[in-house]
Amino acid sequence: MNGKISFGAIAILVLGAVLAWGIMNMENLQIPQGHEENGEESFHNESVPRGKHGGWLFVEKDFQVEVKIYEKGVPPQFRVYVMDAGGKPVNHNEIGMNIILNRLDRVDTIGFKPSGEYLLGDKVVAEPHSFEMIVKAKWKGQAFQWELSQIEGRAEFSSETVKNAGLVFKKAGPAKLVTTIRLPGEIELNEEKLVHIVPRVDGVVKKVFKDLGDHVSTGEIIAILESRELAEMKIDYLTASKKVDLALADFDRETRVFESTQIMLDLLEQEQDPEETYRKLKDLVIGQSRELLIPAHAKLKLAKSVHSREKRLLEKGITSESEYLLALEDYKSAEARYIALREKIAYDGEWSLRKKKKTMEMGLLNLETANQKLLALGLSPQVVSQLLEQDDQNFTQYELRASLNGTVIQKHLTIGEAVKKDDAVFLLADLSEVWVNFSIPQKELKRVRLGQKTILKEGQKTLKAKLSYLSSVIDEKTRTVTGRVVLPNKKRNLRPGGYVTVELILEERKVPIAVEPEAIQGFRDWSVVFVKYGSLLEARPLELGGNDGNTVEVLEGLKAGEEYVAVNSYAVKAEIEKSGATHSH
Structure with missing residues (x-):
């Protein structure tokens, strides 16, 4: 009796354990139920069991399909394992298979061909693996269809959430990528x-x-x-000016005397009537030369007349030869004195004129020297000239x-x-223009040239300029060369002594698709931006190209015109990670 009771109790305990295990694992063992629609077997369930290869297992009656995304060592690809109800592989040549992936931006249709123990998809399963999947199969005249929602890297943001998160959207499109050298620069006086x-x-x-x-x-x-030094210079200038006035007047009178003397010499040489000659000379300024030369000329005329008369009388035998010789002596003596006096007057007149001219020129030179000294002190020509006009002055x-x-x-x-x-x-x-000097490393000199475009940044301000100076000498200690740009500074915002960041533009090229650096986030092993589809934001893996710090080139993964989160994209990443929309297949 005791033995039977023990056996019954054990049986009850075993049965209870089996039932408990079945209840706990019922969800994993559950086989999705289908329904007929237009002659096709259709299936849709939020939770799909896994097959022995780790893929999604779809079962209907005596037909099983395991769909696996395989990506070890190869680009992501679909591998489909087809089996009958007993788990035995089905002849691949009897199967028609395709998978439709409905993504937010497109529809991918993937066909299959036999490849060993599985059917291999004919296209790469592009990241992200976020889609509504429709699996279609045909076997033994029957059509099967299953649906699966595979969501990752996606979050929904209402307009209010977008505003609260401070998200800013921009459209992907062409941009200019700029390769630069970034150097520290200092604002200096021009x-x-x-x-x-x-x-x-x-x-x-x-x-x-x-x-x-x-x-x-x-x-x-x-x-x-x-x-006091200035006063002495002003007095020297006034003194020189007075001397010049006297020298000019003296030279002017001497010039008139010289010219009148020349006229007198010419008239006396013409042997005109003395009265007529004296009348013409009456109003001329001649000076002492008149006093000396006119009497000598008169004596010469008289001696010549006496000589002529004595010569005629001698020829007629009326006078003696001694009288004639005496008259000849007087005539030659008068002629010699007159000629000598003419020569002396002509020479003395020219010499005196030269002396007066030299005195005048020296006076003008001294005046100009005194004038230049005052101008060199910064006095204007008007101020200097006024010294001659003002009597009461503070020298x-x-x-x-x-x-x-x-x-x-x-x-x-x-x-x-x-x-x-x-x-x-x-x-x-003059602060309306300033210099920005910066040091260029020797190794970069081959890529630097005069006239090169530069971008300068001071705080939030960005300025553009061109390289206007490049030193010819390399600094022995720093092994750098000084470069310089000139910046307008009309508003005096740039203060000498301040620092700026200088970006020397080495290359500029246009790229068809680009995004802002702030938009890019690390997500799994990808660099992504979050693309906008209505209220949905989805991570889009990108293949990136050049990056100049302001713009990032996109080689693959984004099309022109697509909207992406340009500002505060980290908030989207945080929301996706919080929601658990991670990679799982």
Whole structure:
């Protein structure tokens, strides 16, 4: 009795264990049920069991199909194992098979051909493996159809969620890919528009009108000095001017005397009537030459007349030879004196004119020297000329003026301070243009040339320029060459001493499809962007090309015009990972 009770109890326990195991594994053992539709066996179930090869197992009556996506060592491919109800392989030549993959952007239809123990798909199963799959098979005159939803890398975002996540969408399309060298650069003053202001004379500061940061205009008075040296220069200029006035007047009179003397010499040479000659010379300015030459000419005329008369009388025997010889002596003596006097007057007149001219020229030279000294101090020609017109003047006052339109960036003088002529009391800079200098490594020089396009970035600002200077000398310590671009700075936003990033453009090329770098996320082993299909966002694996930091070339995986998440794409990735829409087949 006791033995029978023990056996019954054991039987009950075993039966209970079997039933419990069956209940726990009922879901995995469940065979999908189908229904007839238009003569085809149709199947649809959210949970599909796995076959012995790890693929999805579809069973209907005495027909079994295991669909496997195989991707070990080969691009993803469908392998289909076809069996009867007993698990025995079916002759592949008796099977008609195709699979339709309904993706968000397209439909892929895959055919099959025998390949050993399985049927092999004729197309690569492109990533992502996210699709609605329809498996169609024909065997022994029967048509079978199963449906499977395989979703991965996909999430749904409502318009409100898109807004809250800060997603920004852009369309894929052509872009310009730029290859650059990125270098640090420093903003510097344009040395071609930089001026040191020096007094040029020793003096004491009387007034200062400009301070650091003040704007100045060309010619504007920025300080006033008192200078004894300047006073001496002004006096020298006025003295030279007065001497020139006298020399000019003297030279003018001497010129008129010389010209009148030449007229007198010419008239006396013509042997005209003396009265007529004297009348013509009456109003001319001749000076002492008239006093000497006119009497000598008159004596010559008289001696010549006496000589002629004595000669006639001698020929007639009326006078003695001694009287004639005496008259001849007087005539020759008068003639000699007259000729000598003419020569002396002509020579002395020309010599005196030359002396007066030289005196005048030296006076003009001294005046111009004094004038240039004042101009060299920065005085304008108008100010210098006014020295001759003003009686009451402050000769010691020196006006220090700006020599360009710019800004005071250094100041080294105060009221009452004594300054030297070579002291740099102000530094003025025109900040409407600035330089950006940067060091180019020696190894990059073969790819750098003058005129090359550059992009400069300071904070959020982006500026464009061209390489305007390239040093001819390599720095011995850094093995770099200095490059430079010139930037307009009308708003004074670029401050010398600041730093910028310089991108030298080495190459520019257009690519048919490109996306923004921020859009790309790592997902599984892929680089993906999330493409928009209505409210759905799906990871799209990409084959990437060049990347210039601003644009990434897409070689495969995206078509022009497709919308993708360009900003905050990490939020989409996080949502997909949270939802568990991962790779599973």
